[in-house]
Amino acid sequence: IDECATNLTCRNGGTCNNTAGSYSCICTSGWTGANCTTDIDECASNLTCRNGGTCNNTAGSYSCICTSGWTGANCTT
Incomplete structure (x- = not known):
């Protein structure tokens, strides 16, 4: 399953990286957290x-x- 295909994973301009059974987000400047929803x-x-x-x-x-x-x-x- 490609979790990144849902477009519901990484927020605030973050880039989704699909991994085996999960995903990770590369956040844009100013954001952090698993889904890039925490303001720095x-x-x-x-x-x-x-x-x-x-x-x-x-x-x-x-x-x-x-x-x-x-x-x-x-x-x-």
């Missing part, structure tokens, strides 16, 4: 937003609110 909290590392920026975790990603004088995805410009 990029803000938990405290290394995401730099120079005093505030990290806002979003579904599958994050955004930074930069302090005055800093810009860019991680407040490094």
Whole structure:
């Protein structure tokens, strides 16, 4: 049985890998778990937003609110 053929296995853009009697998922960036349904909290590392920026975790990603004088995805410009 090809569990990947159902399209009900890997979520959030994950790639299904059929194995003997089962399957595994290769998750896209920002997602984890058996079926790629658990959001990774990029803000938990405290290394995401730099120079005093505030990290806002979003579904599958994050955004930074930069302090005055800093810009860019991680407040490094």
